[in-house]
Amino acid sequence: MHTQQDLLAQQAVNSWYAQIKSANKVLEALTDEQLQNEVAPRKNTGIYLLGHLVAVHDAMLPLLDMGAALHSELVATFIKSPDKAGLEFPSVAVLRLYWNEVNNALEDQFNNMTAEDWLQKHTSVSAEDFEKEPHRNKMGVLLSRTGHLSYHIGQIALLK
Helix, strand or coil: CCCHHHHHHHHHHHHHHHHHHHHHHHHHHCCCCHHHCECCCCCCEHHHHHHHHHHHHHHHHHHCCCCCCCCHHHHHHHCCCCHHHCCCCCCHHHHHHHHHHHHHHHHHHHCCCCHHHHCCECCCCCHHHHHHCCCCEHHHHHHHHHHHHHHHHHHHHCCC
16 A cells, blocks of 8 residues: 555656756757757757756765765866856767766666655755755656656747
8 A cells, every 4th residue: 555655756757857857858859960959049058958857866875875976076177167168068979978977877776765765864964954945855756857858848949
């Protein structure tokens, strides 16, 4: 028998998977050349947004206490710097590979989590703060990153 917590956790994970599937569909429909373009005049390029999503998803591994990031070298370029900072990006082909690698690593971890696991604190909140603010849990990270993914894939879809 599933508890309400189990059902809510599964809904949140299913929402994440649905957004990943949608993102994959958008990314597969775009060529490497299309991803080099700005999503709107003077806005981010598709390659930057792809790199940003890879870096943010990769950072979820240590944040959710699931191990080290696989590509922490992307943080400086895609999280700490804007698109037009003049930094060199990996190729679109490499970022597509990292995208799949990072999301597969997350999926492997997510498939082994219980509702109780999702309600535990993430690594950037102290035990003391978590006691006062129990909503600062792994589920909150998953929900916020699902919205983040949806937002940026909507931008990338403009490149079609």
